[in-house]
Amino acid sequence: MIGRLTGTLAHFRTDSIIIDVMGVGYLVHVSHTARNHLYAAHLNDPQARHTLFIETYVREDQFTLFGFLTEEEQTLFGLLTTVQGVGNKMALNLLGQMPPAQLAHAILAQDKASLQRAQGVGARLAERICSELKNKIMHLEGIMHAPATPTDPPAPTPKRTSKKPPTPTPITPFIADDAIAALTQLGYDRSRAYEAAHKAMRNHEGAELSVELLVKEALRLL
Structure with missing residues (x-):
């Protein structure tokens, strides 16, 4: 089973990305928020290496990977999929609607309206999520204070050079x-x-x- 992947970002799709690990491209399904974060990071440095925490789902005719920026996001994904009516795609929709800590707070506060903003989540399902996960989330202290995305490492100090910095291009x-x-x-x-x-x-x-x-x-x- 695959638990983690580290590599460069090769391609972006609507609900997934392809991460290149030593020449092998892995198709990984991610939340809307994670995809946007990774795309912005890719624009900043196309050769940068990124780590995704992976949930692997294997069926007779299907091998599917789901990726997460943090372990807290991965844990919450696992909890969400224990609720009847919440599949993998629905769980990603919920994680794409708000950061893990905010989603956890919404469940604890029984804030069903916030959950219903995610595509496919109706009133009955939102109520079921809150009632079934409230006690479980109360015991997961790390999720309550988890950052929305990984903390980027400090930028390296630029070397001194006599060359003039590149001139930004005006918007056209x-x-x-x-x-x-x-x-x-x-x-x-x-x-x-x-x-x-x-x-x-x-x-x-x-x-x-x-x-x-x-x-x-x-x-x-x-």
Whole structure:
């Protein structure tokens, strides 16, 4: 069984990523939040190595991997799937709706409305999640204070150089088009991608942003 994977990010899909581990590409299903975090990190450094905690599901005709940024997220995924009516996809939808700590607090507070914001979660299922997991989550102290995403390591101190720093590229229609194309490749509807990209441009009017930075800002709005 696979418990953890560390490698570079090779490809992004709507609800999954492909992580390259020593030349082997593993298709891993992740939450919406995890995918956006990994994509932003990939834009910042395409060659960076990332670690995913893995849940492996094996059936007669299927071998499926689910990946998580933190062990707390993985633990909560496991708890969610013990509830009748919550499958793997539904659990990822819930984790993509809010960070693990916030989701745990919502369950403890019996905040069914917050749970229902996740796709596919109705009133009855939200009530079942709260009633079945409340006591279990109370004993998981780590989840209550877990960060939403792993803490990034401090950036290395840049070496002194006589070369002038590169000049940022001003926002142009071409940069906006490239950013929209990148967002649609991630699975976002083109109209939503267009709206987010142009709102990010308005928020940074007068600033100079690259395609990568514009995509990052747009992802924050989606």
